[in-house]
Amino acid sequence: MTQAFAIPVLETPRLTLRAPAMVDFSAYAAFMATSRTSGMGGPYNEWQAWGIFCHDTACWALFGHGALMIDRRDTGETVGQVGINAGPLFPETELGWLLYEGHEGQGFATEAARALLDWAFSALPLHSLVSYTDPENLASQAVARRLGAVIDPGAPVKDEGDIVWRHHRRAT
Amino acid sequence: MIQRPQHIAHPMAPVLTTARLLLRMPRYEDFAHRQAFYASDRAIWEGGPFARDEAWRIFASEVGQWPLMGFGPFSVDLDGTYVGEVGIYQPQGYPEPELGWFVVDGAEGKGIATEAARAVMVWAHDSFGWDHIDNYIDPGNARSIALGLRLGGVIVDAPGVDPGDVVIRHDLRAAI
Numbered sequence: 001m002t003q004a005f006a007i008p009v010l011e012t013p014r015l016t017l018r019a020p021a022m023v024d025f026s027a028y029a030a031f032m033a034t035s036r037t038s039g040m041g042g043p044y045n046e047w048q049a050w051g052i053f054c055h056d057t058a059c060w061a062l063f064g065h066g067a068l069m070i071d072r073r074d075t076g077e078t079v080g081q082v083g084i085n086a087g088p089l090f091p092e093t094e095l096g097w098l099l100y101e102g103h104e105g106q107g108f109a110t111e112a113a114r115a116l117l118d119w120a121f122s123a124l125p126l127h128s129l130v131s132y133t134d135p136e137n138l139a140s141q142a143v144a145r146r147l148g149a150v151i152d153p154g155a156p157v158k159d160e161g162d163i164v165w166r167h168h169r170r171a172t
Numbered sequence: 173m174i175q176r177p178q179h180i181a182h183p184m185a186p187v188l189t190t191a192r193l194l195l196r197m198p199r200y201e202d203f204a205h206r207q208a209f210y211a212s213d214r215a216i217w218e219g220g221p222f223a224r225d226e227a228w229r230i231f232a233s234e235v236g237q238w239p240l241m242g243f244g245p246f247s248v249d250l251d252g253t254y255v256g257e258v259g260i261y262q263p264q265g266y267p268e269p270e271l272g273w274f275v276v277d278g279a280e281g282k283g284i285a286t287e288a289a290r291a292v293m294v295w296a297h298d299s300f301g302w303d304h305i306d307n308y309i310d311p312g313n314a315r316s317i318a319l320g321l322r323l324g325g326v327i328v329d330a331p332g333v334d335p336g337d338v339v340i341r342h343d344l345r346a347a348i
Contacts, residue, residue, distance in 0.1 A: 005184065007239065022176075022240055050264040051229050054236030061184060061235050062200045087200075088228045 007060050008123075010068065010115045017068035017082065017112055020057045024069050024078060028053055031100050039134030040098070041159065056083045063087070065124060070099075070112045079103035082112040084120055084129065091156040093129040095120075095167060097143065104139060110146045117147065121169045128169065130155060132162040141165075174268050174302040180242035181299065188246065188291045195246035195258065195288055198235050202247050202254055205276050206231045212277070217313035234261060243269060243296070248288045255279040258288040260296060260305070267331045271296075271305045271342065273319070289323055297344040307340040308332035 007019040020028075032042055032049035044052065059066030067083030080099035095117060097109045120126060131149060133140040141163065149165035157164060185197040210220050210227035222230070237244035245259030256275035262268070271292065273285040296302055306328070307320045320340035321327075328341045 007183075019239060047264055051233045054233035054240065054263075055229060056236075057239055058232040058234075058236030061197065061238060062232065087232060088203075088224055 005060050005064055007066070007068070008119060010119055011073075012111050012115045014073055015079075015108060015112055015115070016071045016073055017115060018071065019060075020053065020067055020069050020081070025050070025053055027078060027100065028081070031098065034101065036101065037098075039137040039140065040096075055087075055089075056081075056085060059083070059085055059087070063093075065093075065120060068112075068116060070108060072108075079108055080112070082109070082116050084116060090158060091130075093126060094158070095129050095131050097140070109140075109143045113143065113147055117167055126169070128166050131165040131167065132158045133165065134159075135161055135163055174300070174304065176262065176269065177242050177300050180239070182242045183239045185238060185244065185246050186295070188295055190287050190291045192250060193255075193284065193288055193291070194249045195291060196249065197238070198231075198245055198247045198257070202257075203228065203231050205254055206257070206274070209274060209276065214277070217310040217316065233263065234259070237261065237263075241269075243300075246288070246292060248275075248284060250279070250284065255284055256288070258285060258292050260292065266308070266333055268306060269296075269302075270333075271307050273316070285319055286323060289319075293323075293342060293344055303345050304341050304343055306330060306332075306342070308334075308337045309340065310334070311336055311338050 010017040029046050029049040032044040035043060037043055056067035063086045065084040067081055069078050070080045070082055071078050080103060082097045085094045085096060095113060097113045099109050131144050133144060144165040147167060149167045152164045152166040155164040188195040207224055207227045209215060210222040212221060215221045234245045243260040245257045247254060248256045248258060256279060258273040260269045261272050273289055275285050296305060309316045317338055323342060325340035325342045328339050330339045332339045
């Protein structure tokens with residue numbers, strides 16, 4: 001029988017993480033069309049962006065984890081997305097993040113990813129998960145480091161040349 | 173034009189039952205069947221054949237329509253075994269939500285898609301108040317065109333997705 005799934009809403013001091021909705025797609029597609037996505041296989045056209053947007057949302061139904069949009073609590077503005085992906089496109093369960101243009105450098109990705117990571121380790125039977133960063137994407141590597149992840153040189157990569165960061169369940 | 177619902181009442185597929193079938197939310201295990209279908213020559217009418225990664229992108233993006241749009245694919249079980257999928261699809265570029273179907277090799281010719289499609293059309297009418305729903309079918313896909321017509325649909329001059337698509341319209345106001 002079909003298992004019900006629920007997409008959580010997560011609150012942090014500055015951010016609200018909530019389920020993606022159709023109204024989010026135009027800003028998401030605009031971001032995916034820019035060279036800022038070159039470290040994640042982009043730029044992507046609208047059709048490709050649609051597939052990824054739906055895929056990352058579908059992970060909730062298929063795996064019980066998936067993507068959440070990042071809203072600033074003070075302005076209500078959507079500044080990016082954080083998500084946990086799985087399936088044939090990913091060697092292991094993956095934590096990823098992206099910030100729209102103009103919202104970098106304020107710690108939003110770290111704050112959002114930390115909240116989703118904490119949720120994942122409490123809600124899911126996971127011992128560890130990984131993040132893949134492009135070697136040229138220093139900002140994302142800094143986020144991974146701030147999250148406490150460590151480079152796992154033996155882990156399989158998603159794309160050639162990826163750095164694999166491993167997040168372990170924190171001792172409680 | 174029929175429109176997507178403003179409020180998402182169904183973030184996942186409800187269970188629908190017919191005389192022989194159970195329609196339900198897709199799950200990860202269903203993908204193996206879609207992968208086999210997309211790898212076969214039967215997928216040429218869907219723009220295939222597709223390798224695993226592309227098949228997965230299509231499968232997952234369709235499943236993602238449920239939380240985003242409130243409609244999407246139903247997996248179809250016969251006696252507890254997956255036999256195909258019938259659903260309502262509206263990826264980017266589709267003029268309206270579309271009725272589509274797929275039956276696994278070996279389950280064809282049993283009226284499964286017909287029976288499931290009727291149930292989905294009744295559900296769509298009851299849930300969204302739509303007066304019609306269309307199929308967009310490649311003109312070479314005679315089998316699917318025949319099924320659309322057998323369901324009572326009529327070929328109309330309306331936009332499809334690809335140039336030359338046969339558009340078959342089903343009147344949902346009639347007692348189905």
